[in-house]
Amino acid sequence: MKTLWHHCHVASMANGAYSIIEDAAIVTDGAHIVWIGPRAEVPDQGDINTVDLNGAWVTPGLIDCHTHTVFGGNRSGEFEQRLQGVSYADIAAAGGGIASTVRATRAASEEELFASAQRRLLQLLKDGVTTVEIKSGYGLDLASERKMLRVGRRLGEQLPVTVRNTCLAAHALPPEYKDRADDYIAHICSDMLPALAAENLVDAVDAFCEYLAFSTEQVEQVFITAGQLGLPVKLHAEQLSSLHGSSLAARYQALSADHLEFMTEEDAIAMAAAGTVAVLLPGAFYFLRETQLPPMDALRKHGVKIAIATDLNPGTSPGLSLRLMLNMACTLFRMTPEEALAGATTHAARALGMVDTHGSLEAGKVADFVAWNIERPADLAYWLGGDLEKRVVRHGVESTF
Ligand code: DI6
Ligand code: FE
Numbered sequence: 001m002k003t004l005w006h007h008c009h010v011a012s013m014a015n016g017a018y019s020i021i022e023d024a025a026i027v028t029d030g031a032h033i034v035w036i037g038p039r040a041e042v043p044d045q046g047d048i049n050t051v052d053l054n055g056a057w058v059t060p061g062l063i064d065c066h067t068h069t070v071f072g073g074n075r076s077g078e079f080e081q082r083l084q085g086v087s088y089a090d091i092a093a094a095g096g097g098i099a100s101t102v103r104a105t106r107a108a109s110e111e112e113l114f115a116s117a118q119r120r121l122l123q124l125l126k127d128g129v130t131t132v133e134i135k136s137g138y139g140l141d142l143a144s145e146r147k148m149l150r151v152g153r154r155l156g157e158q159l160p161v162t163v164r165n166t167c168l169a170a171h172a173l174p175p176e177y178k179d180r181a182d183d184y185i186a187h188i189c190s191d192m193l194p195a196l197a198a199e200n201l202v203d204a205v206d207a208f209c210e211y212l213a214f215s216t217e218q219v220e221q222v223f224i225t226a227g228q229l230g231l232p233v234k235l236h237a238e239q240l241s242s243l244h245g246s247s248l249a250a251r252y253q254a255l256s257a258d259h260l261e262f263m264t265e266e267d268a269i270a271m272a273a274a275g276t277v278a279v280l281l282p283g284a285f286y287f288l289r290e291t292q293l294p295p296m297d298a299l300r301k302h303g304v305k306i307a308i309a310t311d312l313n314p315g316t317s318p319g320l321s322l323r324l325m326l327n328m329a330c331t332l333f334r335m336t337p338e339e340a341l342a343g344a345t346t347h348a349a350r351a352l353g354m355v356d357t358h359g360s361l362e363a364g365k366v367a368d369f370v371a372w373n374i375e376r377p378a379d380l381a382y383w384l385g386g387d388l389e390k391r392v393v394r395h396g397v398e399s400t401f
Helices: 076-083 088-093 098-107 110-126 142-158 181-198 216-228 245-251 265-274 282-287 296-301 322-333 337-343 346-351
Strands: 002-011 020-029 032-038 049-060 062-064 129-135 162-170 204-209 234-237 256-259 277-280 306-308 369-372 390-394
Touching (some): 049 062, 062 322, 110 129, 142 181, 162 216, 265 277, 265 296, 282 322, 337 346
Parallel strands (some): 129 162, 162 204, 204 234, 234 256, 256 277
Antiparallel strands (some): 020 032, 049 369
């Protein structure tokens, strides 16, 4: 059955801009948009459901393209320590940081992980998110990574959200491989990734390329294996130092390179040529009180597409609102509200390899959209979080929370 959604304005985000249609209408058929344009031009649809959106502004459903939503415990104690002057790197070196979340995640049952992740994910959904990427990377052994990825799959089945699972086994060195990073990378490549991919638990492969994590040589092994398995790659790169992981990511046609505060103009040129999206994570920048800004001018000059995500994780970005990240992208990184919204819609879809079907409102695309009771699209980046009045439609069906 078709539905006509009318009495609204649309910011379709086609071509990465607001692409506003005033007094618009959208026709959906099942899960897809079949027509969108000015209401005065709607072709005759015969017998059709109609929904009055009351003058709302309709945008694509928001896409959070970088999260670590599934984890055990939390690290508010480390937050207190950091505020007293202990650095993130010092905490990690003393066995805290990612390692402490690994202990809590390994100890948690699948049910416990599901329950806590569901609570966090619901916060994102209530803020207008209809697609989310969720990474593993706090298990760091086959059984625990599988447990995390299974939770990701189940969240996508049970909540009104499309979930993309990313395997981040190369996030940190597990304690049983202390001083044997190459051996752990070999284990990821010969055992973990092939097994998890065979169980259809993995949509993309990520790694943490950093002086306190894995080298570009080690990441390259992971990328080669991902390629053999037919899986696209992404990379945490240039967050704390410059190893040119983003250029490596570009060489492997990565969907995205993420963080990027320390990237160079050469990295931006390589990413632009490869079509690799720059995923900026202002929540992590803010929460770690970083001062090195991502090179916005170089990214813009070379036409790198920029996405914005929460990086929702217990250590560096306990961010439960993607809209708050849009605000931070504007205030901290000097993006415009229009660029920020493109970063959480069409460019985020591209960072997940979904741009042909998601991220903008166009005929033929999936009918994932939000009708916001706001005055203009910039309001989405203006309010600091909060539960804005809205109606969320996913796959052509209105979600209830
Ligand atoms: N960079 C991050 O910001 C997260 N992972 C990563 O590679 C932090 C993960 C954590 O501290 O738990
Ligand atoms: Fe991350």
